Amino acid sequence: MSKGARLHSILLAGGLLLAGASPALADLRMCNTTGSRVGIALGYRDAQGWITEGWWNLAPRACETLLRGTLAARFYYVHAVDYDKGGEWTGKSVMCTRNKEFTIRGIEDCLARGYERSGFFEVDTGEQKGWTIQLTDTAGAAPRP
Template sequence: MIRVIAILAFWLLALPAARAAEICNETSYIVEAALGWRSNDEIAVEGWTRVRPGECVRAGPDIPAESGEPLLLYARSSAAYLGGVREWRGDIPLCVGPSDFSAEGVTDCEALGLEQRGFAILRGEHRQRTVLVEPAGFGDRAEEAGVQRLLQATGADIRAIDGVAGRRTTAAIAAFVRNAGLPRVPERPELIDALEAAALRRNATTGLTLCNETGEAAAAVIARQRNDAWESRGWWRLEPGACARVVAERLTTRAIHVYAELTEGNRPLSGGVEVFCVAPSRFLSEGRDQCAERGYAQAAFRQIPEPVEGSATLTFGPEDFDAEPAPIPELRDGGDEE
């Protein structure tokens, strides 16, 4: 992760302008990056710059760097991967779009159909060349690790992401090339692109999706087992008529439970039978016991429907919520897809 210094956003207005930065990707994920910089008296933001594992790409404004002005960076992984989107972020809130975008001087993200994300500050040597990493520290093995992770996302039997092209990886590549009807094994960048496209097609609808047909705004929490222990997390905000994919991996069982509230009046989801811990704002609770002792409230969760081909959808209607408010304080901040 990129180390950042917490600082107020208005400092940008006092600094002269910057030049393009080099973004290097030493992770096993295809990364999409957005950059922010000062433009006149406002902050301009632009995205997305796509960077394959093992690549370096120049992005941002091409302006002389003698001034020493920093850039702002937010990066996310491609949506191709099982387990959801990964982020490389900081503390400066700016607006981003779901696809290619540019924005300047925007303060109300939601009104323009944009989302708010935290940007990291790039100064000094990181201003000229910043390296995105993950805990495994792949370094010059990032490209091969990226191929392995994408093979895994397409359903190949890849058990370890280590950046070493062993027999299992080589066999999985050969099977993918054969099944995709490619005339030969492509060069790594071309192979990465083909694998990403296949993974996006395969995983576009997998996982758990929650839909809100109540006519009011709602917020939801999920509970599931992780490493033999239960955890609950939330909240995901659901606008009227909207859906959110809250779990991105392929589902094999019904062992996920959901709780929700209508935000106007805090009316809780009815019909729940399994009790888990909840909090009034964005949270992650490990364990389902002794909620009060750990500073949480409790709520009764419903089990999700039986998954079909790796996916399940739970739709809320007005009849799914109690008439009386829940005994939990006002909510909620939005959540991220897992």
């Protein structure tokens, strides 16, 4: 959202970049390890095609289940916004969003359909039954262009 947005990282449960599996749960969970409130938009493919949904609001240092039950897809896509400090977690996959709560079918022609185009980062769950994504703030990171 902000052109001077700070870079953020996504951490594995084990400490590597990206996301980690959670073997005990069959859900898609998001954990916000930052000190800021964060808004989450999620994209994925279901039986009818592409869908994007948002916004989940995560308090600082909190976790929330985004999708309940065994994961139906291997790849999920996330766009997140730091409400308090500015900045966002983005990626190269472009999907449709809007500023208020939404469920949008399809990822094509976002602007023509009255939506915004937003970058999402890909999470490969490795076909696990459950997965937890951890968002973390990278101190001292260069501004995003």
